[in-house]
Amino acid sequence: MTSTPHTCTQCLLHDQLEGVQINDKGICNHCADYKHFTPVGESHLIQILEKAKRKQKVYDALVPLSGGKDSTYVLYLARQRYQLNVLTYTFDNGFMSELAKSNIEKAVNKTGVDHIWVRHDPQMIHQMYRTTLLKSGEICGICGVGIERSMLKLSEAYQIPLILLGHSPTEANSFTSENIYDQARLKAILRTNKSINEGMVNRFLIYPNLNFISSYIYTLMGKFGKKINLLYYLPLPSDHEIGVLLKQEMDWSEPQDSQYTRHFDCHAEPLTNYVRQHRFGAARRLPQLSNMIRNKEISREEALKIYEQDQAFLQPKNFEKVLSELDLKIEDLEKITQIPQQVFSKEVSQTNRIFAIARRWVKK
Numbered sequence: 001m002t003s004t005p006h007t008c009t010q011c012l013l014h015d016q017l018e019g020v021q022i023n024d025k026g027i028c029n030h031c032a033d034y035k036h037f038t039p040v041g042e043s044h045l046i047q048i049l050e051k052a053k054r055k056q057k058v059y060d061a062l063v064p065l066s067g068g069k070d071s072t073y074v075l076y077l078a079r080q081r082y083q084l085n086v087l088t089y090t091f092d093n094g095f096m097s098e099l100a101k102s103n104i105e106k107a108v109n110k111t112g113v114d115h116i117w118v119r120h121d122p123q124m125i126h127q128m129y130r131t132t133l134l135k136s137g138e139i140c141g142i143c144g145v146g147i148e149r150s151m152l153k154l155s156e157a158y159q160i161p162l163i164l165l166g167h168s169p170t171e172a173n174s175f176t177s178e179n180i181y182d183q184a185r186l187k188a189i190l191r192t193n194k195s196i197n198e199g200m201v202n203r204f205l206i207y208p209n210l211n212f213i214s215s216y217i218y219t220l221m222g223k224f225g226k227k228i229n230l231l232y233y234l235p236l237p238s239d240h241e242i243g244v245l246l247k248q249e250m251d252w253s254e255p256q257d258s259q260y261t262r263h264f265d266c267h268a269e270p271l272t273n274y275v276r277q278h279r280f281g282a283a284r285r286l287p288q289l290s291n292m293i294r295n296k297e298i299s300r301e302e303a304l305k306i307y308e309q310d311q312a313f314l315q316p317k318n319f320e321k322v323l324s325e326l327d328l329k330i331e332d333l334e335k336i337t338q339i340p341q342q343v344f345s346k347e348v349s350q351t352n353r354i355f356a357i358a359r360r361w362v363k364k
C-alpha cells in the first residue's frame with residue numbers, strides 16, 4: 001500500500017480495496033449505491049418447496065450444516081417452518097471447532113433429521129490445504145469446493161430435488177476477484193506439489209471434469225439438486241435476532257468471547273483473515289460489518305469497536321496452533337502474506353470465465 005487510504009464516513013470501507021471509490025462527500029460507492037435488501041418473497045419460495053414435495057422423494061431438501069448461525073437457521077426454517085423432509089450433511093474440513101460440532105449434534109437431535117459426516121483422508125486433505133495456502137495464499141478454496149462437490153454427490157445419490165444454502169445477503173462482497181473455487185486453477189495449484197497425484201485430486205473433486213455449463217445442465221436435468229439461497233426469499237432478521245431464536249429453538253450456543261459470531265465454526269478462519277488483511281487490505285469482517293452498518297443492524301461506532309477487537313487478535317502468535325497443524329512456521333506465514341493478488345488467475349478455465357461473464361450480463 002502506497003498512499004494513505006481514505007475511509008468512508010458511513011461504513012468502514014477504504015479506497016485501497018478492489019472496487020471501492022470514495023466520492024467528494026466522503027462516501028463510498030457501496031454506501032452511495034446501497035439499496036435495502038428486498039426479499040424475493042415467501043410465496044415464490046413456497047412454490048419451489050411445494051414443487052419439490054410433489055416429487056415424493058425420500059428427502060425434499062439437502063441442507064449443508066456447518067454448525068454456524070446461517071446454516072442452522074436454514075435447517076430451522078426447513079424443518080420447523082416448512083416441514084420439509086431434510087437430509088443434512090457436514091463437510092468436516094479438519095478445522096471444526098468443538099462448539100460447532102456440538103451445535104450440529106444438538107440441531108440434528110432437535111429437528112430429528114438424518115445427518116451425514118463427509119470426511120476425506122486427513123493426510124490427503126492436509127497436503128491440499130498446505131499447498132494452496134503456500135502457493136496461492138488461500139485455504140478456503142479447498143473447503144468450498146469440498147462442500148460443493150459433496151452436496152452435488154449427495155443430492156445425486158439420494159435424488160434430492162433441492163439444496164438449501166445458508167448464504168446470507170449481508171455477506172455479499174469479499175473484495176477479491178480471485179476465483180478460488182475454480183477447478184482448473186485449483187488443479188494447477190495442486191500440481192505444484194508432486195506428492196499430490198491425479199488420483200487424489202480426482203477423489204477430492206468427485207466430478208473432476210465438471211464446469212459451470214455441465215453443472216447447469218445436470219441441474220436442469222435433475223441429476224443434481226437445485227440450489228436455493230433460502231435467506232434471499234424472506235425478510236432477514238438481524239444477526240442478533242437469529243442468535244436469540246436459535247438458542248431458544250435449536251439449543252444453539254455461541255462463543256462467549258466475540259460479539260460477532262458468524263464464522264466461529266472454523267478455527268482456521270482468523271488465519272485466513274490475517275492473510276487477507278495483508279494481501280487485499282481487508283479481512284472478511286470489514287465488508288461484513290460495513291453491510292451490517294448499511295442494514296442498520298449496528299452503528300458505525302459499534303462496528304469500529306468490533307473491528308478493532310478483531311484487529312488486536314489478528315497477530316501471528318495467535319495462529320501457532322493452526323500453523324503447526326499445517327506444518328508451517330511463522331516465517332512461512334510472512335511469506336504467504338506477500339503472495340501477489342491474482343496469483344494463478346491465468347489458470348482459470350475458459351468455460352468458467354465465459355459463463356461467469358454471461359451470467360453477470362443476464363443478471364443485469
Ligand SMILES: [Zn+2]
Pocket residue numbers: 008009010011012013027028029030031032
Ligand atoms: Zn461506505
